[in-house]
Structure formats: C-alpha cells, structure tokens
Amino acid sequence: MECGCEIDLSQTELIVAPYRNKPYALIPVLQKVQATYGYLPKEAVSIIARRMNIYESRVYGVATFYAQFRLQPKGENTIKVCVGTACHVKGSGRISEELQKSLGIKPGETTEDRKFSLEHVACVGACGLAPIILVNDDVYGKLAVEDTLAKLEKYK
Amino acid sequence: MSKTTVIVGTGTCGLIAGARGVMDAVREETAKRGLDTNLFGSGCIGMSSHEPIMSVALPGRTRVMYEGVQGEMVADILAHQIDKGTPHPNHVFCQMREHADDVAYEGIPYYDDLPYAKKQVRVVLRNCGHINPEDIDHYTAREGYEAAKKALFMTPEAVINVVKQSGIRGRGGGGFPTGIKWDFCRKVEADQKYFICNADEGDPGAFMDRCVLEGDPHSVLEGMLIGGFAIGATIGYIYVRAEYPLAIQRLNIAISQAREKGFLGKNIFGSGFDFDILIKEGAGAFVCGEETALMASIEGLRGMPRPKPPFPAQKGLWGKPTVINNVETLANLNPIFLNGAEWYAAMGTEKSKGTKVFALTGKIQNTGLVEVPMGITLREIIYDIGGGIPDGKEFKAVQTGGPSGGCLPASFLDTPVDYESLIAAGGMMGSGGMVVMDETTCMIDMARFFLDFSQNESCGKCVPCRIGTKRMLETLEKICNRRGKPGDVEMLIELGTDVCNTSLCGLGQTAPNPVLSTIRHFKHEYDQVIEKKVCQYETCPGYKKPAPAGAAAKTKETAPA
Numbered sequence: 232m233e234c235g236c237e238i239d240l241s242q243t244e245l246i247v248a249p250y251r252n253k254p255y256a257l258i259p260v261l262q263k264v265q266a267t268y269g270y271l272p273k274e275a276v277s278i279i280a281r282r283m284n285i286y287e288s289r290v291y292g293v294a295t296f297y298a299q300f301r302l303q304p305k306g307e308n309t310i311k312v313c314v315g316t317a318c319h320v321k322g323s324g325r326i327s328e329e330l331q332k333s334l335g336i337k338p339g340e341t342t343e344d345r346k347f348s349l350e351h352v353a354c355v356g357a358c359g360l361a362p363i364i365l366v367n368d369d370v371y372g373k374l375a376v377e378d379t380l381a382k383l384e385k386y387k
Numbered sequence: 388m389s390k391t392t393v394i395v396g397t398g399t400c401g402l403i404a405g406a407r408g409v410m411d412a413v414r415e416e417t418a419k420r421g422l423d424t425n426l427f428g429s430g431c432i433g434m435s436s437h438e439p440i441m442s443v444a445l446p447g448r449t450r451v452m453y454e455g456v457q458g459e460m461v462a463d464i465l466a467h468q469i470d471k472g473t474p475h476p477n478h479v480f481c482q483m484r485e486h487a488d489d490v491a492y493e494g495i496p497y498y499d500d501l502p503y504a505k506k507q508v509r510v511v512l513r514n515c516g517h518i519n520p521e522d523i524d525h526y527t528a529r530e531g532y533e534a535a536k537k538a539l540f541m542t543p544e545a546v547i548n549v550v551k552q553s554g555i556r557g558r559g560g561g562g563f564p565t566g567i568k569w570d571f572c573r574k575v576e577a578d579q580k581y582f583i584c585n586a587d588e589g590d591p592g593a594f595m596d597r598c599v600l601e602g603d604p605h606s607v608l609e610g611m612l613i614g615g616f617a618i619g620a621t622i623g624y625i626y627v628r629a630e631y632p633l634a635i636q637r638l639n640i641a642i643s644q645a646r647e648k649g650f651l652g653k654n655i656f657g658s659g660f661d662f663d664i665l666i667k668e669g670a671g672a673f674v675c676g677e678e679t680a681l682m683a684s685i686e687g688l689r690g691m692p693r694p695k696p697p698f699p700a701q702k703g704l705w706g707k708p709t710v711i712n713n714v715e716t717l718a719n720l721n722p723i724f725l726n727g728a729e730w731y732a733a734m735g736t737e738k739s740k741g742t743k744v745f746a747l748t749g750k751i752q753n754t755g756l757v758e759v760p761m762g763i764t765l766r767e768i769i770y771d772i773g774g775g776i777p778d779g780k781e782f783k784a785v786q787t788g789g790p791s792g793g794c795l796p797a798s799f800l801d802t803p804v805d806y807e808s809l810i811a812a813g814g815m816m817g818s819g820g821m822v823v824m825d826e827t828t829c830m831i832d833m834a835r836f837f838l839d840f841s842q843n844e845s846c847g848k849c850v851p852c853r854i855g856t857k858r859m860l861e862t863l864e865k866i867c868n869r870r871g872k873p874g875d876v877e878m879l880i881e882l883g884t885d886v887c888n889t890s891l892c893g894l895g896q897t898a899p900n901p902v903l904s905t906i907r908h909f910k911h912e913y914d915q916v917i918e919k920k921v922c923q924y925e926t927c928p929g930y931k932k933p934a935p936a937g938a939a940a941k942t943k944e945t946a947p948a
Contacts, residue, residue, distance in 0.1 A: 257687040258670055262629070296689040296846075298671030299629055316592030316789070316822045317748035319836050320926065353591045353630065357403040358748045359436030359755070370403050 242267050243275040247282040254285045257293055261300055270301040306341040306348035308386045311365040315354030323362040325376045327351065330364075333380050346387065389446050390425045391469070393417070396440040396516065397428030398601045399594075399633055400755075404438040408458035413441070416462045422469075427525075430602015432516025433756035434503065437480065440516075443468050449489045452498065453478040485517075503753050506771055508734065510742045511718045512758045515602030520637050523644040526605040532650055534724035538613045539658040543573060546617040550720070552728035554740035559585055559676070559713030560791065560817045561893070562739075562806040568710055572618040572700040575708040580620040583704065583711040584611055585681060586627035586634070589673040590789030591840055593820035595744040596714035598756055600627065600634035603718065604641035608664060610717025612650070613724065615662045618710050623664040626681050629671060638666055673844035677892045678703075678711045680846065691846045692892035713818070715744055735761030739805035743819060747773050750780065750825035759804065766800040769823055780825040784908070788817025790837040791897030793904030794830060813904045815897065829924035830909040831916060834902045835863040841898035852895025855886035859902060867928050871917035876906055 246263045250256040260283070264275050271294055280287040294300040312318075312327045327338065330349055334342050338351040357363050360372025364379070371382050393413050397406045410428060417424040432440060437454035443465065444450035451474045453464055460478065467475035474482075474492055482491060483498040491497075498504050518525035526532070538546050551566030572580065584607060588596040600607065611623045627635055642664055645651045653661045667685050674680045675690040682704045684690035703709025719741060723731045732740050739761040745768065748754050752774030759768060765785055769775065776782050784794045787804075792815035795802065802812045809816050824833065842856040859882055865871050883899030890896045906913060916922045922930060 255685075255687040258684065259668070262668060262670065292689055293687070296672065297669075300670065314591065315748075316786070316820065316836070317754065319591070320749045320822065320824065320828060320833075322926070324928070353589065354594055355399070355403065357400050357435070357438075358592075358594075358746075359400065359438060360404060361748075361754075363403075372403075 238268065238272050238274060240274055240278060243278045244282075247279055251282050252284045254283050254289075257283060257285070257290065258297070261290075261294060265300060268304075270304045273302075303341065304345070306345045308346060308367055309348045309350060309365075310383070311350045311352045311355070312338070313353075313355045313357075313361070313363045313365075314351045315358065315361075317354070317358035318362040321361045322376065323364075326362055326364060326374060326379050329376055329379050333383075347383070390423055391417075391446060392425045392442075392444040392450070394427060394429050394442040394444075394450070394516075396431055396438055398431030398438075398598055399631075400431050400435040401428075401438045401440065402633070405457050406439040409439050409441055409456050409461060412458035412461035413465075416465055420465075420469075427519035427522070429518060430515040430520050431598045431756065433512060433598070433758075434753065435755035436753060437755075442483070443474075444485065444489075445469065447488075447490055449482040449491045450485050451479055451482050451492065451495065454480045502774065503757075503772055506763065506767055507758050508742050508760050509758050510722050510731075510734075511599060511606075511715050511744050512602075512756065513722065514606065515598055515756075518603065520602055520604055521640050523605060523641065523648060526603070530725055531605050531721070532609055534721040535609050535612045535616075535650070536656050538724055539616055539656055539660055543617045543619065546613065547573060549724060549728045550617070553723045553731040554728075554735075555716065555719055555723065555731065556739065556806065557713055558715035558719075558743065558818070560788065560815070562816060565712060565716055568700060568712075569614065569617050571698070572708045572710045575701055577708050579622075579705075579707045580618055581704045581707055581709040582611055582615040582618060582620040582623040583678075583681070583685075583709060584623065584625040584714060584717055585676065585678070585711050586625055586631075586714050587669050587676045587681060588628060588631075588714070588818060589676050589844075590791075590818055590820045591837075592748050592822050593746045593789055593818050595746050595756060595819045597631050597634055599714050599718050599744075600631065601637055604634075604637045605645065606718040606721055607638075607714055608641055608645055608651070610712070610720040611664060612655070612662055613720050614710060614712060614717065616660050618708070620710070621661050621663070623662065624667050624685060624704070625664060626667045626669060626675070626685060629668045635666060635668060642666070672846070673840075674846045674892070674894050677894060680892070681711065682709065689846070691848045692894075694891060715819070736803065736805045738807055743804065743816070745819045745821045747821050747823070749786075749822040750776055750828070751823040752777050761805045762803045764801050764803055765795065768804065768821070769800070773823065776823065776825045778825075780827065782823070783826050783828055784824045784830065784833075786814075786822040786824070786833065786837075786901065787820070788815030788897075788900075789820040789822075790841045791815055791893065791900055792817045792820075793900045794824075794833060794908060795904070796908045813900075813907055815900065827925040829922055829927035829930070830905045830912050831863065831867055831922070832924075832927050834905040835860070835867055837901035838863060838898065841894060845894065845898070849889075849891040849895060851886045852890040852892075852898065855882055855890075856895070856898050859883060859886070859899060863902065866913065866916055869916065869920040871913075873917060875917060876910065876913050879903075880906060 341348040363372045441456040442452045464475040481498045556562040672690045677692045680690040680692040699709045744758045793813040847853045
C-alpha cells in the first residue's frame with residue numbers, strides 16, 4: 232500500500248451494505264468511501280465491486296471518469312487554485328505555474344513528502360477577490376504572483 | 388416588525404469574503420447590548436464584489452446596507468446606527484425599503500436608484516438577499532408555494548398552456564420552449580415519469596444557479612412540483628455539482644422542511660398528487676450538464692451522452708419519459724403562475740421572453756449577478772449596470788456563453804441580448820456567463836483557455852470532439868508559444884467547423900466557438916503572433932514587458948519551419 236498505513240475495510244463494508252446488487256448507486260457509494268478514506272483505496276474498490284455485483288473495471292471506469300475521485304491519498308494540505316474565468320483573466324495561470332515550479336508537482340498531484348496537494352478548481356464564487364487560492368479552508372484573495380509562495384510558509 | 392433585523396450575505400461569495408466572522412460578531416455584540424435581534428444569513432444579493440454585505444434594519448426604518456464589512460467593524464457600525472441614529476458613514480452604500488412605510492435616512496441612496504440596480508428586473512432573484520434560505524416560513528411569507536397551490540388544482544393541460552403562453556425558454560443554454568418540452572412528455576404514456584432539475588452548472592465563470600440554490604432553494608422545489616404535476620411525474624431529481632456543498636446543504640434543509648409542511652410527499656395540498664424530490668450529487672464532469680449524460684450519471688454510469696432521438700421526453704431516465712429543466716427556468720415558474728403568463732410575456736423581445744440572469748465577471752467594476760429583461764443591449768449591461776471597465780482601461784471584448792460561446796468586440800456592444808441576436812453575432816446566450824475583457828487581454832490566450840477547458844472535459848466518446856479539440860488546442864498552444872506558422876488559422880477554421888458539425892453532443896458542437904469567434908473578430912492578433920512572433924497583450928503566456936528602446940530591434944524573426 233502506498234501510504235503504509237492500515238486501512239479499516241469494515242468501513243467500506245458498512246457503506247456498501249445497503250446497496251448490495253444495486254449498481255446504480257455506484258457514484259454515491261464511491262463518494263462515501265472517498266469521504267471516509269480521503270481517496271479510493273484499491274482494496275475498497277474490490278469490495279465495492281464484489282458486493283454491488285459489478286466488474287472492478289466498471290468501478291474504475293466510473294472512478295477515473297469523474298474528476299472528483301482520487302486513487303491516491305492526498306497531501307496534508309490542499310492548495311486549490313481557482314482557474315475560473317475571472318481568476319484566469321486576472322492571472323491565476325501564473326500563480327499556478329509558480330506553485331508548480333516551487334512544489335515540483337502538477338495539478339492533481341501530491342508532493343513526495345505528502346505535505347501539499349495541488350488542485351485546479353473551477354470558479355469558487357469569489358470573483359470579486361480574484362485571483363484567489365485556497366489552502367485548506369484559508370482564503371487568499373487578490374493574490375499577487377510574487378506573494379504566492381510566502382503564503383505556504385505557515386503550512387510547512 | 389418590532390425587532391431590529393440584521394441580515395448578512397452568506398452565499399459562497401459572502402462566506403469566502405468573511406461573512407462567518409461578521410455573523411459571530413453581530414451575535415456577540417447584540418448579546419452584549421441585550422438587544423433582541425432577528426439575525427439571519429441570506430443568499431447573495433448579487434453584488435459579489437461588495438461582499439461581505441451586512442444590512443441593519445431598525446424597527447420602522449429602512450434597511451441600511453454596508454459593504455466590505457469584517458467582524459471587527461460590527462460593533463462600531465451597530466453603535467453608529469443604533470445609538471447615534473445615523474448609519475456608519477464609512478461602509479454604508481445604500482438603503483432599501485422592505486415595507487412601504489419604512490422611514491428613510493437622509494443622504495443615503497436607495498438601492499433601486501443605484502446604477503447597478505436601476506436597469507435590473509428581479510424575477511428569478513426576487514428573494515435572493517431578502518430571505519433566510521434555511522427557513523421555509525420566509526419563503527411562504529413572500530407568496531412561496533402559492534403558485535403550486537394554484538397549479539395543482541388546474542388540469543395538467545392548463546398548467547402546460549400557461550407555461551406555453553408565457554413564452555419561457557430553457558435557461559440552460561439551449562433555449563428550447565419549456566411548455567413544448569412538457570407537452571411532449573405529458574403525451575407519452577408510461578407507468579412512471581421523472582422530472583429532473585439540472586443544477587450541474589459547470590461553465591467557468593458562471594454562478595447564477597448556485598446563487599439561486601443557495602439563496603432561494605424553495606423556488607426551485609416549487610418549480611419542480613409544478614412541472615412534475617404537469618407531466619405526470621411523481622419523482623423528481625436535482626442533479627447538483629458536488630463542488631457546491633453549500634447549495635446541497637441548503638437544498639437538503641429545504642426538502643426536509645417542505646416534506647414537514649406537506650408540500651412534498653403524498654396528496655399535496657389535498658390535491659391527490661404525490662411528488663417527492665431526491666438529490667443526486669455530481670462528481671465533477673462538465674459534460675454531465677448535457678441531458679443524456681446527466682441521466683447516465685444518475686444511473687451510476689460514466690456520464691457520456693448518447694445520440695438523440697429518442698429524446699428524454701420519450702425515453703429518459705431508466706428508459707422512462709423524463710423532463711430536464713435548468714434551475715433558473717424553474718425559479719421563474721412561481722411568478723409566472725401568480726402574475727400570469729401575459730405579465731411574463733410582456734417582458735423581453737418577440738422570441739425571447741422574460742428576464743435572464745448573468746454572471747458578470749472579468750475586467751468589470753461591479754462583479755456579480757445581474758438580472759435583466761431580454762432585449763437589453765450588452766452596452767447597458769456592461770456600462771450602466773456593470774459600471775464599465777476598471778482602472779480607466781478600454782473595453783476590448785465580451786465573452787457570452789462561456790466555453791460554448793463567442794467573443795464579441797466593441798462593434799457589437801449594441802447587440803440586444805436575446806437567443807437569436809447573440810447567435811447571429813457569433814456569441815451565444817449559454818447559461819449566462821459574461822466575461823468582460825479589457826485592452827490588456829490576449830484574445831488567443833482567451834480562446835486557448837476556453838478550449839483547454841472543453842478539451843479537458845470532452846468525454847472521449849466521439850472522435851471529432853476527442854481528437855479535434857485536442858489538435859485545435861495543440862495548434863493554439865503553438866501559436867501562443869510563438870511557434871505558429873502560416874496556414875494554422877485556416878486549419879483551425881476548417882477543423883473547428885468540422886468539429887461543430889460532426890460532434891455528438893452540445894459540448895463538442897460548441898467547443899470551437901471561442902476559437903472561431905476570436906478568429907472572426909480578432910484575426911489580426913493571430914496574424915501578428917504568427918508572422919511577427921510578438922504579442923503586446925499582458926495576459927498572453929509569452930508576453931514580456933517591453934524592453935527599453937533599442938532592444939526591440941534585436942528581436943529575431945524566425946522563418947516558418
């Protein structure tokens with residue numbers, strides 16, 4: 232296992248129990264499993280497939296189709312760069328480049344020390360504060376490219 | 388009302404700007420003063436760039452609105468208004484009459500007289516910013532569920548007729564007449580039908596539906612109730628993006644309150660009609676806004692579109708007849724039934740009736756939501772309501788319809804905003820995103836931005852969309868990186884036209900629009916970057932600040948490969 236930590240699979244069993252042989256409930260089941268573990272562990276996926284009576288390949292088909300699902304655990308801190316149109320027009324692309332360069336990861340990836348995950352998100356709804364990034368629940372609005380990296384210090 | 392009312396804008400825009408701290412501070416301050424206050428959070432009133440907005444209404448007085456409020460300012464503001472009897476001068480920006488006999492303050496403009504509000508007509512957003520979305524009594528106090536009460540005692544045919552006569556067309560972007568859609572579905576015989584609300588708003592730069600769901604969720608439920616009755620459905624689904632957690636939370640509260648009151652469930656209002664609503668959370672796929680993909684997603688599959696016909700009204704969710712309407716369409720129904728189809732049809736143009744909500748963003752003074760009668764010009768929206776371009780810059784273009792739409796230059800500012808006129812101009816109504824660009828914006832980069840989005844979101848099912856958008860994006864990136872060559876623009880036009888004509892669903896059919904429209908109106912920028920390898924616009928990825936005089940001469944012109 233990637234993170235070397237133990238996974239409590241009984242949680243998966245509990246989540247999937249009401250949906251035995253009900254393949255239509257796959258997406259909500261995956262959402263609950265991800266909410267529990269922070270991602271979709273391989274072992275959990277096999278249990279889901281067996282209990283819901285669908286092929287594992289179909290579970291992966293759905294899990295990889297939707298942007299929400301992750302097959303790898305996330306970092307300790309999640310940086311979300313808003314790339315909605317208003318933020319783009321005001322320079323969020325450069326902010327993201329700066330972060331990618333400094334962290335050495337691309338959007339959707341996690342640093343090797345598992346400190347930071349970087350995500351691009353569509354409009355977070357604070358266009359008046361564009362360009363904006365969120366680190367966990369903290370909001371940094373009207374952000375200048377050159378101030379971006381300094382904001383990460385307190386999370387290191 | 389004998390209590391002091393304090394309203395804090397707690398839509399996503401307000402919360403991100405710090406509304407929670409304001410709520411806490413109000414609670415603390417009023418407790419300290421021993422003041423019995425009616426404090427609640429409301430949805431976004433539309434002025435996102437002014438958030439957090441706090442309103443204070445003393446008994447018998449007008450509601451005073453303050454902008455840019457933070458927790459630490461609350462005590463001072465309340466002290467001014469309550470003790471000194473005058474609104475705090477630093478943050479106040481307008482006052483509003485909630486009741487006809489409210490006594491006004493002197494020297495403070497009325498909300499309705501603000502340039503931002505003057506040309507707006509609030510039908511869909513009638514309650515946003517005025518009511519507590521988590522309290523059904525606030526909604527019913529403003530004629531909520533009255534329309535459903537009326538409709539459920541009409542015949543379904545009569546209900547459909549009202550909708551047809553109102554002339555309302557789907558607000559999700561397609562513009563299909565809602566009444567006709569309902570009529571198709573009504574006429575199909577089936578043991579089960581479904582009514583779906585499409586709340587999978589995914590355009591980057593569009594947040595109209597989110598504000599309605601967060602600020603007035605019951606208006607959507609009521610619209611679904613009326614629609615479900617008209618087509619003969621007993622189950623409704625709301626398909627809402629997972630990225631809208633606050634909207635989902637408020638919808639859940641609204642649904643359970645409506646069930647408690649008997650507005651959802653069995654034998655609603657004693658009419659004998661049964662209807663219930665379930666929420667389905669999306670999982671992050673833009674293409675699921677397409678109706679057949681949306682239904683596949685509800686069924687637990689990859690959200691990929693299928694060819695039509697059969698149309699959802701014939702064979703939809705689980706193979707049963709289904710109507711899918713957008714959030715904004717549904718929020719229009721209550722006023723249509725209470726004020727009459729004629730009232731609604733009197734607004735707008737000959738073919739586009741009523742109002743439309745736009746999310747006005749980009750290089751614009753007043754970022755936020757605006758609701759305008761159809762037929763208003765782009766100029767009125769951008770300059771009169773939006774306050775024009777900030778920092779004294781020049782207007783360059785406006786993108787309507789998000790990644791499916793087009794960029795219109797200044798010469799199109801007097802285009803009336805309705806379905807047909809926008810398409811004729813090369814734009815699109817779309818769901819209502821409106822992004823304003825100033826003179827520093829690189830149009831090629833803008834086209835690349837939107838195409839990058841569509842290409843990423845292409846589901847991969849059909850070849851033109853999967854490969855065509857990819858090739859187009861590669862070419863645009865080459866041009867942006869100064870590696871474009873003569874013939875690239877012609878290739879983009881040819882390929883783009885093919886992708887439009889041959890893609891399976893709306894995503895692919897409209898994905899090339901931003902590219903085609905920027906080529907149509909700003910071809911000189913493409914030519915310049917391809918031939919001279921320079922672009923003077925700051926938002927261009929390859930832009931470098933102009934070097935001091937003399938250095939420019941050194942720029943080498945590389946011959947095309």
